[in-house]
Amino acid sequence: MQKQGWVYIPSGAAWGLSDEPYMAYNIYGSCGGGSTPNNPNNPNNPNNPGGGTPPVCTDTAPSGAPTITSIYYGQNSVTLTWTKAQDPVSYYLIAYGTQPGVYQWGNPNVGGPNTTSYTINGLAGGTTYYFVVRAGNGCKPGPYSNEISTTPSGGSTNGLPQGFAAGVLGAKTDVDSINTQKQTIVAAICGRCIWWPVLLAEIAVLLIFYILLRKRILKVNKLVVGFGIAILAYIVFLVVNQGKCPLGVMDLKIVQIPCRYFWILDGVVYILISFLTRTRKQSAKEDVKPVKNTFKKSSKKNKK
Numbered sequence: 001m002q003k004q005g006w007v008y009i010p011s012g013a014a015w016g017l018s019d020e021p022y023m024a025y026n027i028y029g030s031c032g033g034g035s036t037p038n039n040p041n042n043p044n045n046p047n048n049p050g051g052g053t054p055p056v057c058t059d060t061a062p063s064g065a066p067t068i069t070s071i072y073y074g075q076n077s078v079t080l081t082w083t084k085a086q087d088p089v090s091y092y093l094i095a096y097g098t099q100p101g102v103y104q105w106g107n108p109n110v111g112g113p114n115t116t117s118y119t120i121n122g123l124a125g126g127t128t129y130y131f132v133v134r135a136g137n138g139c140k141p142g143p144y145s146n147e148i149s150t151t152p153s154g155g156s157t158n159g160l161p162q163g164f165a166a167g168v169l170g171a172k173t174d175v176d177s178i179n180t181q182k183q184t185i186v187a188a189i190c191g192r193c194i195w196w197p198v199l200l201a202e203i204a205v206l207l208i209f210y211i212l213l214r215k216r217i218l219k220v221n222k223l224v225v226g227f228g229i230a231i232l233a234y235i236v237f238l239v240v241n242q243g244k245c246p247l248g249v250m251d252l253k254i255v256q257i258p259c260r261y262f263w264i265l266d267g268v269v270y271i272l273i274s275f276l277t278r279t280r281k282q283s284a285k286e287d288v289k290p291v292k293n294t295f296k297k298s299s300k301k302n303k304k
Helices: 175-183 185-189 196-214 222-240 259-303
Strands: 006-009 022-025 068-074 077-082 091-097 105-111 117-121 129-137 140-144 148-150 249-251 256-258
Touching: 068 129, 068 148, 068 249, 068 256, 077 129, 091 117, 196 222, 196 259, 222 259, 249 259, 256 259
Parallel strands: none
Antiparallel strands: 006 022, 068 077, 077 117, 091 105, 091 129, 129 140, 129 148, 249 256
């Protein structure tokens, strides 16, 4: 690329940009009628061996970072959803890597100021990726979002996803991304929430409670106490997942369910176990009644 006029700039800080590597292309021209060879900004001018005056970015950076609210994986793909960053915003950028805090590849423009979701296709299945989103306004990028990770399904792939390139948004962990990760680590925790151990514990407690109730060891309202156990399980779910799990997903291998619907699974478990224990109890009573009636009839016959 250098033969085509492109120059590698290790840091854009001198130009008012972020401290990251860039590829720059010098365009020479005249201003006010001056000829190109004598232009003071021409790097070929012997009076300007330094290569001219670097341009200055006058755009205002976004005043806040977006927040990734959910991540869903598919067959060699990942879909990110985030909240809008604070204006001014003209585009969004996505970067990702295979290690926390190290973003090796990026897409400099995945959509305009109203973009809040993007699907990345062509990822390798079975590989864990770490993603961040960044808003930008003209030549000024804003701070990184929270980091969130997932592992797409599918087989291996060749090359990079369309629109992504190595080194975009920086191939290193900078102070900006580290601070953002510390501030928003709770959202990353709930990329995949802890849900099935809570359901198993709820099932075990309900079964123990109903067994004790059936043996007349406990004398309480079955449905009321069972419903209380279901509510307690939901509270434990929220506490274990930092109370933020409506932003994550429950991975059922075949399908992914948003964590905000855990209360549905919670309720289904409560209703199902309550119904099954009730049905067995009624069946036992029905089996006993005909025996008692037959015994009474036979006793009467014997008396006669």
